[in-house]
Amino acid sequence: MTERSPEDFVSDTFDQAVESLVFASDVPLREEDVARCYSEVTGVEVSSEQVGHSVDRLNVSYQEGGRAFRIRRWAGGLRMATIDEVSAFPAALFEDDATRRLSKSLLETLSVIAYKQPVTRAEIDHVRGVGSDYAVRQLLERDFITISGRGEGVGRPLLYATTERFLDQFGLEATSDLPAPREIEELLADPAFNRERARLLADLASPSPNTEATNE
Structure with a gap:
């Protein structure tokens, strides 16, 4: 079996890892924290810039797939949020809060x-x-x-x-x-x-x- 390089590992799993971290966080997650978590788990060093490129790729895939959410940049970090076209529905769910x-x-x-x-x-x-x-x-x-x-x-x-x-x-x-x-x-x-x-x-x-x- 051919040994896989760190670059191959990043290309295969990086976007999924970024998506999972942003999804799991209940507060805006800084790009440098995403990079740190990925590096701690995999031993592969990545940069905040690479995280940003990953977010851009994920958002393109969400749009092409007709998904109801995007990863947005706000409050100094990254957070998943519904798109404007369907934002009224979660707003209605929590209107009594x-x-x-x-x-x-x-x-x-x-x-x-x-x-x-x-x-x-x-x-x-x-x-x-x-x-x-x-x-x-x-x-x-x-x-x-x-x-x-x-x-x-x-x-x-x-x-x-x-x-x-x-x-x-x-x-x-x-x-x-x-x-x-x-x-x-x-x-x-x-x-x-x-x-x-x-x-x-x-x-x-x-x-x-x-x-x-x-x-x-």
Whole structure:
């Protein structure tokens, strides 16, 4: 039997290994972590660039096979996600999961933090026109925001910033991918863009002052 080279082994199994790792992970998986896991199991060194090429090949095969998912790049890693054409179905399955929905007040608070981070609670309150204690606590508990340090003002107020979970939930690779307000109409008009994600991003980009008397 002819001995197989490491290159043959990679070509035969690499794409399947990448697919299995991304599928098994419940958080966005970095390309370098995929490469590390493959090398640990097989003893064959691969690079993050090779992982990227594998993802591209897999997505081509998914498209050609009419599959309902692709491997997307967001929140600094790789994750399997349904295509826009069928995204309404899993959304309907989880529509009763309250942890997946954000109220208007939470979206307003999150939008201020996302676009002005790092930001103090006083600055959030100023933009919203209402106290944000409850909203900030809820966003901290849901891991959408985190305490990123202290400001230089009187009392060294806490500074808030968004987390990797925020990027993951909104399908972003980095906060720099947040759309400018003028881009929202273009996103909403694009039939290839997920409507629900566009709506959420529109809410983030256009926070309106909260006129309610409550802190919620």
